[in-house]
Amino acid sequence: MCAAAIAVGALIPIPPAKAAGPPWLDKLLHVCEYALFAWCLVRAARASGMPRSRTLALAFVLSVGYGMLLEGLQAWLPYRAAEWGDLAANLIGTGLSLVWSIRS
Numbered sequence: 001m002c003a004a005a006i007a008v009g010a011l012i013p014i015p016p017a018k019a020a021g022p023p024w025l026d027k028l029l030h031v032c033e034y035a036l037f038a039w040c041l042v043r044a045a046r047a048s049g050m051p052r053s054r055t056l057a058l059a060f061v062l063s064v065g066y067g068m069l070l071e072g073l074q075a076w077l078p079y080r081a082a083e084w085g086d087l088a089a090n091l092i093g094t095g096l097s098l099v100w101s102i103r104s
Helices: 002-011 023-047 052-076 084-103
Strands: none
Touching (some): 002 023, 002 052, 023 084
């Protein structure tokens, strides 16, 4: 469900009026989205009984890989733009979530 919501948000056209706003707001949204996504991945992997180190590695690879996939798809869409800053924000959100998961 979380992956589907992120994909829809990443791939639908955005009206110019909604795209306007402080540039940091978009990056904050990316951080929050991928922190939640990585957290969901960790919870799902832990529920399956997977060892902790493997859980964190899998969540990292899947979360970052998914972010890369969606940014790559955006590069092909005429109404969206792929940005390195978005990918960096995805990585930060994932990292924050995994650090939090290690401590809990």
